[in-house]
Structures are given as structure tokens and as C-alpha cells.
Amino acid sequence: MKPLVFLNYLILLLFLIACESSAETPDIPNNLVIKLDNNQEGSIETARIHTAAFINLNVDDVANQLLQAEVINKRTYAEGQQFETDGDIFKEYMLVYDGGKAFGESSGVNGGFNYSKYIKNENKHYQTVANLDPTSTNQSPPYALNSDYQTFNDLSFLPYDEAEQDVLETFSSVGIKNLQTEVIYSLDQKTMNTHSTQYMEAADEDETQTEWTAEDEAYLFFLRQAVDNIPLANFIWQTEARGVNEATETVITAIYNKDGDQQLSATGVYDILSSSQPQDIIDHKDALNKIVEHYSSTILTNETTIYEQDLYYVGVVDGENYKLIPAWVFQLVSKQTDDKGKEYDEYSYFVINAISGEKIKEAGE
Incomplete structure (x- = not known):
């Protein structure tokens, strides 16, 4: 190759490399x-x-799997069917979402359920010491900073991986499967009491501060539905105003303490209809x-x-x-x-x- 031709070729090659590099970065x-x-x-x-629809859970199957005490009330709300139980020590509330089908009016809440269990004569609510909502993107108040808690750390009543297995099996028993664990927060006594003090400082009402004990320690789970090993978004990603049917995030959470499942929540869980x-x-x-x-x-x-x-x-x-x-x-x-x-x-x-x-x-x- 002649020197001049080679030089022109080299200049052209360097130019192309520079253009490619510029496009990449x-x-x-x-x-x-x-x-x-x-x-x-x-x-x-x-x-x-994937083409998908919100999962349609069988109300009676969910009730039979989760409710431990006698059902004393059953009501139909816009969101779905609600159950209330009354046991010797605790009360349970559960709402199985149906998007408003039974009520006859679309609610925009579908694909899951919400279950909670409360000890009678106690006024302890985990939402006053932790942020239970993974969809929140705003700065949390001090009492709700989950970053203050350790993650994937054993508490005294049960190792976190055993609690995780129980929670996943419970969701699976009602038809919600293929879940991934995003994070497990270990809600320890010391940090809960610190957050309780901060909650009282922020509260408008004149309340008596809750004293959290070692018996109240719990795991907070943020879980995600997965399809093809890819998680579904469990946060509100849309920045524009949303229509009722645009609430497409899949949110699955649980609180588990020494008495087992205290709160279980799943919304926007999908059932795959077809795939490309x-x-x-x-x-x-x-x-x-x-x-x-x-x-x-x-x-x-x-x-x-x-x-x-x-x-x-x-x-x-x-x-x-x-x-x-x-x-x-x-x-x-x-x-x-x-x-x-x-x-x-x-x-x-x-x-x-x-x-x-x-x-x-x-x-x-």
C-alpha cells in the first residue's frame, strides 16, 4: 500500500472510531x-x-386459607368482599379485591387481597414505626425511615429465611406465586421505640406513646411478582396524572412476627394470558x-x-x-x-x- 493511500486510510479509520465512540458515550x-x-x-x-389481566382470586379459598377465627361479618364493598373475624385473643380483617365486580361499580383496585390481624386491647400499629408502602417515592418522615433498620438480619424469635419461607408459602396457598424477595427489614425493639418517639413528635393528636417490646419485633417484607425472572414494577413509575385503569404497579408486602402473619397485602397481581x-x-x-x-x-x-x-x-x-x-x-x-x-x-x-x-x-x- 502506498504511503499516501495508507495515511488516508488511517485517518478515515480513526475518524470512524471517533464517531462510534461518540455515539456510544x-x-x-x-x-x-x-x-x-x-x-x-x-x-x-x-x-x-405478555398480555395479562389482573388475577381473579377465589374469595372462599382465600378465606379458608388465611382466616383463623370465626367469621362474624361479611360485607361487599366497592373494592371487593370483606371478612371480619373474632377470636379469643385477636381479630382479623380481610378484603379480597374484585375490581368492583360484586359491588357493581369499578373501583380500580384489583388482583389481590389485604389481610390484617390485631391483638385485642392493644394499640400497636407498625405503620407508625415503618414505611409499609414500597410505592412511596417522596422523602419519608423520620419515624418511617426504613433505612434505620437492618436488612436480612435475624431477629430472636425466628431466622429471617424461615419467616420468608412461611410468607412465600402463604401467598402461594392462595394462588399468588412466582415471587421474588426485594428486601426484608428487621424491625427491632430499639429502633421501633426510637421511631415511636419521632411519630409522637410529628402527630397532631394527643396520644399516649406506644411502648414496643421484644415480643413485637417483626420482619417487613417487600416482595415482587416475577415473569421470566424479570420483576414487575412495584412502584408508581408514571409521573403524569393517572386514570383508574392506569394503576398497573404490582405491590406485595407482609409483616411477620412471633405470632406469624400479621399483615399480608397484594394488589395488581397479574395472570398471564398469552406471550410473544x-x-x-x-x-x-x-x-x-x-x-x-x-x-x-x-x-x-x-x-x-x-x-x-x-x-x-x-x-x-x-x-x-x-x-x-x-x-x-x-x-x-x-x-x-x-x-x-x-x-x-x-x-x-x-x-x-x-x-x-x-x-x-x-x-x-
């Missing part, structure tokens, strides 16, 4: 910070799109580049940090059913200032269709 715009700790290397390369053939999905780096490109075309006035990226299924409306679409979900936090000049963190999600690469803005699109 777009410039990060001002005020956008990327702090991703999770490693997505070797993650799933293909996924299917596996399709290639964009990898995590390409997905990250797309969100960077999006913010490159906007002006960020406040510092915005991308701090987590994971592959989920998200539900979008498909007539009377739903499509479960594989999606790369980014969690973001931005610095904001209120009208009094006080800074606060605002949390949000950015969802990218993992097959098409397009942003998914709302469940109704």
Missing part, C-alpha cells in the same frame, strides 16, 4: 450526575411481551445513553442524579387487559427548593421500552 449535560452502583453486565438479553416470542432488548449501556441524550436536549436547572437502573416489566393498558413490557427503569433524584427557600429531594422514574428504546410516559399509551 454522549456528552453528559450540565447538572446531570450519574451514580450507578449496580452492575448489569451479563443481564438478560431477550424478553417477551422472545425479542432482543437493548443493553443497559444503550439504555443509559438514551436517557443522557434525552436530557441533552433539555435544560436542567437543578442537579439531577441517576442513581439506579434495573430491568422490570411495566404494565400498559391494552383494551380491557394489559401488556407487560420489558423496560429499563431509571431512578432519579433532583434538588428542589420550596417557596420558603428550603431544599428538598424530589424522586422520579424514567422508563425506557427495552425492545423499542422509546420512553414510556404513562400506562395508558
Whole structure:
């Protein structure tokens, strides 16, 4: 090869490499910070799109499996069928969701149930010392900071993995299967009492502070339904106002103490009706580049940090059913200032269709 021809070839090659590199790593715009700790290397390369409907649980089967005491009341509400029991030591309440079918009016609450058990003559509520809702993206008050508790840590009454097995078996017994454990919080006596004090300081009512004992220690479970080993989103990812049928997140939680299941809750659990053939999905780096490109075309006035990226299924409306679409979900936090000049963190999600690469803005699109 002549020197001049070789030189031109080399220049062209370097130019193409530079263009390719630029396409792979777009410039990060001002005020956008990327702090991703999770490693997505070797993650799933293909996924299917599923047509699904909310699971239809058999009310009597759920009641027979979960209720331990005598049923004293049974009512029909817009959300579904409610049971109340009365035992020697405790009372139970359970609501099996049917989307308003029995009531004759759509409620938008479907695909699951809510069960709770209360010791008589006690006024202890775990929601006053922990955040029981994984869908919450706003800053929690001090008494509800789950980050104060240890995770996957044994409590004295039972190892956490044995409690986990019991909880998973209970959900399976009523027809809710293929669950993954997202996190197990160990609600210990010391931290619960600290949170109880903080709750009293924040409460408007004149209440007597609850004294939590070692007998009250419990595990708080956040679980996720999984399809093809990909978890379904268990958070409110849509930032726009939502219609009734756009509540597509699948939320499954449990509280388990020395007396077993204290609270069990499942909403938005899906039943798969049909599935597509596996399709290639964009990898995590390409997905990250797309969100960077999006913010490159906007002006960020406040510092915005991308701090987590994971592959989920998200539900979008498909007539009377739903499509479960594989999606790369980014969690973001931005610095904001209120009208009094006080800074606060605002949390949000950015969802990218993992097959098409397009942003998914709302469940109704």
C-alpha cells in the first residue's frame, strides 16, 4: 500500500472510531450526575411481551386459607368482599379485591387481597414505626425511615429465611406465586421505640406513646411478582396524572412476627394470558445513553442524579387487559427548593421500552 493511500486510510479509520465512540458515550449535560452502583453486565438479553389481566382470586379459598377465627361479618364493598373475624385473643380483617365486580361499580383496585390481624386491647400499629408502602417515592418522615433498620438480619424469635419461607408459602396457598424477595427489614425493639418517639413528635393528636417490646419485633417484607425472572414494577413509575385503569404497579408486602402473619397485602397481581416470542432488548449501556441524550436536549436547572437502573416489566393498558413490557427503569433524584427557600429531594422514574428504546410516559399509551 502506498504511503499516501495508507495515511488516508488511517485517518478515515480513526475518524470512524471517533464517531462510534461518540455515539456510544454522549456528552453528559450540565447538572446531570450519574451514580450507578449496580452492575448489569451479563443481564438478560431477550424478553417477551405478555398480555395479562389482573388475577381473579377465589374469595372462599382465600378465606379458608388465611382466616383463623370465626367469621362474624361479611360485607361487599366497592373494592371487593370483606371478612371480619373474632377470636379469643385477636381479630382479623380481610378484603379480597374484585375490581368492583360484586359491588357493581369499578373501583380500580384489583388482583389481590389485604389481610390484617390485631391483638385485642392493644394499640400497636407498625405503620407508625415503618414505611409499609414500597410505592412511596417522596422523602419519608423520620419515624418511617426504613433505612434505620437492618436488612436480612435475624431477629430472636425466628431466622429471617424461615419467616420468608412461611410468607412465600402463604401467598402461594392462595394462588399468588412466582415471587421474588426485594428486601426484608428487621424491625427491632430499639429502633421501633426510637421511631415511636419521632411519630409522637410529628402527630397532631394527643396520644399516649406506644411502648414496643421484644415480643413485637417483626420482619417487613417487600416482595415482587416475577415473569421470566424479570420483576414487575412495584412502584408508581408514571409521573403524569393517572386514570383508574392506569394503576398497573404490582405491590406485595407482609409483616411477620412471633405470632406469624400479621399483615399480608397484594394488589395488581397479574395472570398471564398469552406471550410473544422472545425479542432482543437493548443493553443497559444503550439504555443509559438514551436517557443522557434525552436530557441533552433539555435544560436542567437543578442537579439531577441517576442513581439506579434495573430491568422490570411495566404494565400498559391494552383494551380491557394489559401488556407487560420489558423496560429499563431509571431512578432519579433532583434538588428542589420550596417557596420558603428550603431544599428538598424530589424522586422520579424514567422508563425506557427495552425492545423499542422509546420512553414510556404513562400506562395508558
